[in-house]
Amino acid sequence: MPANNAPVTLRDYRELARKLVDPSVWDFWEGGAGEESTLAANTEAFDRLRLNPSVLRGVHRPETTVKILGETWDAPVAIAPLALQTMAHPLGEVATVRGTAAAARVPVIVSMMAGRTVEDVAAEAEVPLWLQVYCLRDRELTRHVVERAERAGFGALVLTVDAPHLGRRLRDERNGFRVPASVFPANLYTADLGRDGFTSPAGHAGAEFDPGLDWSVVAWMRSVSRLPILLKGILTDADAERAIEAGADGIVVSNHGGRQLDGVPAGVEVLPEITAAVAGRVPVLLDGGVRRGRDVLAALALGADAVLLGRPVLHGLAVAQEEGVARVLTILLEELRDAMTLTGTGTVAGAGPELVRPGAARP
Ligand code: FNR
Numbered sequence: 160m161p162a163n164n165a166p167v168t169l170r171d172y173r174e175l176a177r178k179l180v181d182p183s184v185w186d187f188w189e190g191g192a193g194e195e196s197t198l199a200a201n202t203e204a205f206d207r208l209r210l211n212p213s214v215l216r217g218v219h220r221p222e223t224t225v226k227i228l229g230e231t232w233d234a235p236v237a238i239a240p241l242a243l244q245t246m247a248h249p250l251g252e253v254a255t256v257r258g259t260a261a262a263a264r265v266p267v268i269v270s271m272m273a274g275r276t277v278e279d280v281a282a283e284a285e286v287p288l289w290l291q292v293y294c295l296r297d298r299e300l301t302r303h304v305v306e307r308a309e310r311a312g313f314g315a316l317v318l319t320v321d322a323p324h325l326g327r328r329l330r331d332e333r334n335g336f337r338v339p340a341s342v343f344p345a346n347l348y349t350a351d352l353g354r355d356g357f358t359s360p361a362g363h364a365g366a367e368f369d370p371g372l373d374w375s376v377v378a379w380m381r382s383v384s385r386l387p388i389l390l391k392g393i394l395t396d397a398d399a400e401r402a403i404e405a406g407a408d409g410i411v412v413s414n415h416g417g418r419q420l421d422g423v424p425a426g427v428e429v430l431p432e433i434t435a436a437v438a439g440r441v442p443v444l445l446d447g448g449v450r451r452g453r454d455v456l457a458a459l460a461l462g463a464d465a466v467l468l469g470r471p472v473l474h475g476l477a478v479a480q481e482e483g484v485a486r487v488l489t490i491l492l493e494e495l496r497d498a499m500t501l502t503g504t505g506t507v508a509g510a511g512p513e514l515v516r517p518g519a520a521r522p
Contacts, residue, residue, distance in 0.1 A: 169450045169471040176474035183334040192326035193421025201448030204425035208457045209516040216503030221496050225507050227442050233263040234492050235465035240291030245274025245342050247476040252280045258484025260285040272344040281311035289315040294376050296369045302383045304346050321392025325364035326419035377405040396436035409442040416469050434462025452494025460514035
């Protein structure tokens with residue numbers, strides 16, 4: 160941290176947030192499943208990568224825009240779905256969309272477990288909104304939330320497929336984690352639905368997640384919405400292939416921030432084989448462990464169309480609400496442009512596999 164204490168990296172924001180946030184909330188945010196070896200792998204896999212710079216390329220100002228599902232983004236970075244952001248600040252997801260818009264026009268993926276309603280978030284949004292969906296046992300409730308989001312102007316659905324039940328997060332078990340009474344999933348627990356009694360994410364998931372989900376869920380989603388559907392939580396080329404066969408419009412290579420099964424690989428480790436299998440048929444997004452501009456560039460080089468940013472958004476929110484989110488995203492995008500300039504990469508499309516030295520994450 161510099162002498163004037165101004166955070167200059169996403170990791171600086173993490174250290175500031177750690178000092179401000181209740182320890183059990185911190186554990187809920189930062190923790191992963193089991194022994195957290197997958198959680199650690201997410202950042203370690205990026206740390207191991209080395210970039211090959213190409214000098215004297217005259218990259219004066221790199222071009223970061225991308226076009227994904229027909230929409231132009233200022234940069235290949237979207238905000239990952241993160242449940243219950245009202246735990247960081249009462250404005251929650253509303254502050255996140257405002258902060259994102261202040262930094263760049265990139266999508267925010269709003270969790271179905273958001274602490275603010277889809278209508279409240281949409282009223283503030285100057286950026287594209289996508290809805291993350293857990294297809295619950297109660298399909299009517301699931302359909303209800305999807306329809307509300309669609310009416311509010313959301314542009315895509317991100318169906319999370321790696322959570323037939325919630326992973327075992329031992330920090331939360333040890334802490335007996337309960338959320339504050341003011342924090343609840345505002346789209347699922349409302350008086351008009353006659354639902355209350357939310358106590359914890361684990362309790363909710365145990366009662367409402369559907370362990371019986373299979374590939375027919377994609378057709379079901381298609382039957383309830385005309386929005387594009389991306390599947391989040393793909394980690395093998397075989398599942399990427401099945402996702403495309405099932406009609407997915409895109410996939411998110413993700414291990415849920417190391418929060419589902421400990422022991423699965425980091426997304427970036429399997430990214431090359433998945434992007435090779437997908438071969439450009441649908442957009443491939445990646446999340447898990449993206450903390451620096453060089454990580455974004457490495458993911459692009461290994462074939463991702465864009466990345467999602469998770470925990471650092473919560474850190475920004477906790478430190479300085481919407482300004483914190485804006486600053487976190489601005490820092491990441493400045494670092495991306497720096498890495499593009501210094502590797503001689505003028506455009507996102509120009510980031511090819513030759514940029515990453517062969518090794519752990521490149522076949
Ligand atoms: C998540 N994630 C998540 N994913 C999802 O599909 N629906 C959700 O509601 C949530 N909620 C959530 C809450 C918290 C506190 C965390 C840390 C994560 C997973 C998230 O979308 C993403 O996959 C990872 O967080 C990405 O990894 P990084 O950037 O946090 O390393």
